[in-house]
Each structure stands twice: as structure tokens, then as C-alpha cells.
Amino acid sequence: MNEVVAHHAAVPADGEAKAVDAEVSRARPRALLADDHTLVREGLLRLLAGELEIVGAVADGRALVSAAEQCQPDVILVDVTMPLLNGFDAARQLRRLCPRGRIIFVTVHAEPDYVHEAFRAGAHGYVVKTAASAELLLAVREVLAGGMFVSPGLVHEPWVGAPEGEGEGELSSRQREVLQLVAEGRPAREIGDILGISRKTVEFHKARLMRALGLRSVAELTRYAVEHGLVSGR
The missing domain is CATH 1.10.10.10 (Winged helix-like DNA-binding domain superfamily/Winged helix DNA-binding domain)
Incomplete structure (x- = not known):
């Protein structure tokens, strides 16, 4: 499924209301999300739509990279395990193709190696799915303000460090x-x-x-x- 699904808020018929809605839309940060589970994508959309302008929702890593390059969103939500291109390698490409985008991993994986690898790949936030309803909006606000966010149950580990350099790691x-x-x-x-x-x-x-x-x-x-x-x- 490589199709980017765009979502737009309904615009009232009244001219003044249109102007207000347009101003609000321009003021909201733009978000792109990727998860290969339809129900998860729909849940994230419902959770974020009131605060962010959702510019796309995709189901695999390659569609994510393509959409991010085209849309240049402010925040990018990505799962670890996705078809065609996993979240770690997608994040490495996003650092180059969408440098302004703040990357937040939203995943079931809470193991130390996964969290560490996410930040090495260029993440600004890491939220476990079991806590997403309570933590995701907090994470979005924090990373858009220039900070980092990790689900509180994981913060005892020194996750956040400098991203890896080009060519580092065991495999290219x-x-x-x-x-x-x-x-x-x-x-x-x-x-x-x-x-x-x-x-x-x-x-x-x-x-x-x-x-x-x-x-x-x-x-x-x-x-x-x-x-x-x-x-x-x-």
C-alpha cells in the first residue's frame, strides 16, 4: 500500500468561518505518520487530528520516505517494523531528505537495543504503543519545541546521543x-x-x-x- 492518504478538515460554508479555519490550519504543525496496521493508523489519526494537520498516512517505509520528501512535514511518526523499509533505515533517509522533520517512533518494542538504535538513526522521540494515548501528544509538543521525549518507563537508560555518522555500523x-x-x-x-x-x-x-x-x-x-x-x- 504505497498510496498516501491525505486528511483535510471540513470547511464551513460561511466566509468568515472559512478564513478562521484557514488561519488555524496554517498555524498547526504538519504531521505524517506510517504504520502497516490500518487500525493503528486510524487510532493515531483520531488522537492527533485535533492538534496537528495530518498531511498523510502510509503503510510502508518506502512510501513514508517518498511522502516526507514531497510534503516536508514538521513531525513524522514512524513504526519500527514496516514492509519494504523498516523504520530505522527510513529515519536515516529522512534525516537527509526531510531535515526539518522531527521523528518520533511509535512502536511496541520497548527493548533497550531498539530504543538505542532509534536514536542512533536520528529519532527525536520514542513512545511505546501501550502508552501512546497518554504520551503521544506530550511527545509531539516536546520534540516540536526542540526537545527529546522517551516514554517515562524507559528514561533510566542513556538513550539520547548523537546520531550515527554515514557508513557507521556493521552493515551498509x-x-x-x-x-x-x-x-x-x-x-x-x-x-x-x-x-x-x-x-x-x-x-x-x-x-x-x-x-x-x-x-x-x-x-x-x-x-x-x-x-x-x-x-x-x-
Whole structure:
């Protein structure tokens, strides 16, 4: 589902009311959100619509990156585990393509490694879904004011640090992209079409990342991707 779903507030027929509504709309921060679960997207929309102008709601990481580049929102809400491109790697691209956007992860993952990786990827906030109804608007206000926000149950850990530099980490950005798509069960030709590279280049990256991780099979690659939140284990 790569379609961006835009949402606009209804405008009254009265001319004066129109002017007031237009002024309010311009004053509200613009938000883009991504989650591969329809019910979660709808819940987030209901929660945020009174305070933010929702410019789009998408279901996968690549649609998120494309929409953010086009819309240039003020705040971006993103899940960790999404099809085609996970939230961590989407955030890395968003830092370059939408530098003004403040990124908040909204996810079920509360494990330390996930939270740390989110901030390394460029997050400004991290909210666990079980607390979203109480904390998400607080997180949005905090990051839009220039601060950072982490769900209170997680703040005992030193999450917030400088984002990683380009090329840091065990795998390159391209290798992580190939890893996720392989773990999703996509054949090399389809992966090449998605990434705009040849099938041989896909196989090259696949072989390189298997050597880097010390893995020997697609099953082991898939297990690694699930354990690191790149694909869903469901």
C-alpha cells in the first residue's frame, strides 16, 4: 500500500468561518505518520487530528520516505517494523531528505537495543504503543519545541546521543535494505526492481552481508532480521 492518504478538515460554508479555519490550519504543525496496521493508523489519526494537520498516512517505509520528501512535514511518526523499509533505515533517509522533520517512533518494542538504535538513526522521540494515548501528544509538543521525549518507563537508560555518522555500523544502508527484502521472502529480481539495481548486484550484497554477519542461509538471515526488528515475526 504505497498510496498516501491525505486528511483535510471540513470547511464551513460561511466566509468568515472559512478564513478562521484557514488561519488555524496554517498555524498547526504538519504531521505524517506510517504504520502497516490500518487500525493503528486510524487510532493515531483520531488522537492527533485535533492538534496537528495530518498531511498523510502510509503503510510502508518506502512510501513514508517518498511522502516526507514531497510534503516536508514538521513531525513524522514512524513504526519500527514496516514492509519494504523498516523504520530505522527510513529515519536515516529522512534525516537527509526531510531535515526539518522531527521523528518520533511509535512502536511496541520497548527493548533497550531498539530504543538505542532509534536514536542512533536520528529519532527525536520514542513512545511505546501501550502508552501512546497518554504520551503521544506530550511527545509531539516536546520534540516540536526542540526537545527529546522517551516514554517515562524507559528514561533510566542513556538513550539520547548523537546520531550515527554515514557508513557507521556493521552493515551498509544498501545491505540493510537487501537484508530486509530477502527476509520478507522477495526474489532477487523483485528486490532489484524495488532498489533500482541489477539482480547480480542484489546477489552480491546478499553474499557480502551473509559473510559480515557470519550467516549461511536465508533462514538465518530471516531470523536475524526478525530479532533486530527489520521484519515482523508474526
